[in-house]
């Protein structure tokens with residue numbers, strides 16, 4: 001996006017905003033603390049626009065709620081842009097000064113009328129107009145989104161669409177505005193920053209840039225490959241083919257990647273698998289070696305949160321038995337294959353090495369984090385720099401930001417007579433991702449003991465299904481058992497399931513077709529059918 | 539129990555007299571704001587920055603010239619020219635009587651002081667700092683409450699001062715209104731709407747009610763068995779979602795016994811936590827944790843081995859794949875759950891030790 005993918009603004013800025021456009025984010029469940037800030041802003045008089053196929057809790061307090069059909073975000077966003085440019089609500093000065101490609105964008109949305117979008121999204125055209133006008137004419141307006149935007153086969157287009165809205169209205173580089181992806185996991189941002197990426201070294205320096213390559217070769221004392229690697233989704237597809245061995249740290253890919261059956265077949269085709277984790281899980285079933293790791297409370301280091309804030313993680317208790325911190329194991333494995341990784345005494349030394357090689361965070365160190373209790377937000381190029389609360393206050397980082405034209409195309413897999421319901425997936429408040437941690441928490445287990453499927457009353461009645469009844473949910477890829485949860489939050493024709501239950505793994509259903517740019521899989525939309533258990537057994 | 543922050547002057551000021559001295563204040567501030575800035579020890583129970591003032595506990599009363607009755611400083615707005623006394627005889631007498639009344643209706647320890655459970659008890663501090671008036675007979679009112687059906691939150695009506703902070707937090711900050719004041723007169727207490735267990739209400743188990751309770755009437759159940767005097771506190775960052783809440787991990791005998799938030803004001807979570815950050819730490823000391831390296835045996839099962847051997851087998855196995863199928867036949871999957879340093883080292887391992895850029899974290903979004 002505007003030069004770096006991260007929240008352009010900061011979490012504490014939310015309370016001062018005048019308008020929040022929340023799309024594809026069930027904030028109250030996935031990011032409760034951010035939702036509190038939103039409630040606070042609302043209390044102070046800010047407007048709230050929510051777009052989500054599920055009537056999520058925030059929709060109840062929203063000024064405008066748009067219940068769009070899953071996978072139709074691009075149509076909605078295009079129509080909003082259409083309204084803004086045809087009514088002349090865009091910020092001409094910002095567009096001239098900081099962007100390119102506006103003419104093409106205007107042309108690309110000329111047909112995208114709210115009436116056209118209503119036909120696709122099922123959101124009333126008038127609501128789309130109202131949303132566009134409110135967003136464009138409110139000075140302090142921020143966009144907040146999460147996986148509901150990115151986990152689609154057109155996730156990149158969704159993000160471009162949002163970026164276009166931000167750029168054409170000049171809601172960038174100012175307090176309480178911006179484009180704000182809320183990260184699902186504690187250190188998604190930090191892992192990206194640190195170079196856990198097939199194309200970037202730490203600090204977003206490309207592996208195919210000879211200057212970066214030379215710098216890292218000198219620092220690490222070895223030759224490095226200039227060929228970008230495979231991303232995770234590509235690796236998953238090539239398991240057993242191009243990919244023959246995996247080293248997996250802290251991730252249960254068999255549970256959390258889409259299309260489980262295919263992942264399992266791929267894992268079986270591998271020659272050698274090493275897993276480093278804190279529990280046995282679905283993935284360790286395929287492991288040749290398992291390293292016991294320390295959890296976050298047992299080691300030192302940093303996490304970087306959604307608003308680019310680097311904060312300390314500190315050891316509070318000892319790891320159980322012989323478990324070791326992941327960083328130590330990585331060093332020992334490198335040394336075991338003959339690469340002279342230094343004997344770091346403490347993660348602060350690792351951070352120092354990374355910071356020295358990465359201008360974006362050169363100014364950050366463990367020492368400085370001791371004095372800055374609220375963390376330091378990158379960019380932070382030198383030790384005197386206070387960190388960056390709001391990005392792009394001097395215009396987009398990479399000079400002028402280009403508008404990206406987008407075009408609506410339906411999701412890859414749409415319902416038909418065999419699989420008549422649209423399934424979306426997500427997280428709940430009580431559980432977390434693969435559930436290895438929260439499924440060992442008594443409260444979460446008491447509240448949500450088993451996998452469930454949310455369905456509208458009408459769809460349930462049509463199938464003669466009762467609340468709590470066990471059903472078989474099937475897609476083209478697999479079947480799982482779940483309990484019916486009749487919910488007023490669901491739109492007709494749509495169902496929703498959480499992703500936290502290994503014994504009834506929702507990813508047996510999900511589609512692994514990827515976005516053409518990011519390869520992020522389409523977790524959010526696939527077609528399923530739901531049948532009562534007894535009936536299915538016949 | 540959370541600390542109140544000292545407000546900073548930002549705009550044009552007005553002047554008033556506080557305990558005989560001229561002080562500055564800003565329009566819209568309360569007398570309590572001014573007192574805090576001036577470093578006055580004005581005791582409070584029901585005041586808290588994150589919710590609107592209620593002025594119900596009467597602990598913070600001050601004498602304002604021209605007002606016949608003492609006024610709650612937490613709710614009383616400043617005015618230019620006011621003359622205010624925070625520690626006059628009248629205020630002191632009133633405070634001690636009030637503390638006596640609170641004591642008569644409070645659970646006491648062996649020293650006849652309000653009980654302390656590790657979450658802090660403001661009432662105890664106020665009694666120690668300001669003394670009490672006459673001894674009043676204990677009230678021992680029977681109080682109905684039924685929210686125990688939940689794994690995390692313990693409520694002890696005997697230690698409740700009915701400041702209503704928990705209810706206000708639940709309404710105003712968490713906005714789910716799971717609990718409410720219930721009953722009448724001496725039987726008044728905190729309860730759920732239909733006297734259900736908390737689990738069967740809209741409660742989201744954020745634990746905010748515990749965090750704001752001034753007396754420890756609300757406590758973390760898991761901490762009840764611990765000896766809070768021996769707790770050690772380590773500041774860290776929550777390991778669940780991407781908000782990056784700051785947490786204080788309270789430990790005892792190498793176990794996490796409770797998680798609290800650092801005070802509001804300086805952190806991204808502003809004193810708040812959600813159910814995961816505050817309560818979902820059982821996994822840390824769970825019996826299923828992996829405690830030794832394992833390797834796959836000939837029988838197909840995983841078996842314990844030494845670190846030395848596990849590292850050797852892993853290194854040889856990965857190298858054998860590389861020799862047979864080429865450098866880029868290996869993939870390295872990193873974790874958004876691990877630290878920045880670990881992610882850095884994983885890409886270094888992948889690129890420098892094994893020569894491939896096939897390295898990615900599990901959640902690139």
Ligand code: SF4
Pocket residue numbers: 691704707708712714715716717740741742743744745746747748
């Ligand atoms: S835990 Fe949170 S939601 Fe539940 S009663 Fe307390 S404040 Fe309300």
Ligand code: SF4
Pocket residue numbers: 697698699700701702703704705728747750751752753754755756
């Ligand atoms: S439980 Fe605590 S916070 Fe709630 S009313 Fe009683 S003393 Fe106040």
Ligand code: FES
Pocket residue numbers: 581582583584585592593594595596597598599610611612613
């Ligand atoms: S603190 Fe002022 S009345 Fe309670």
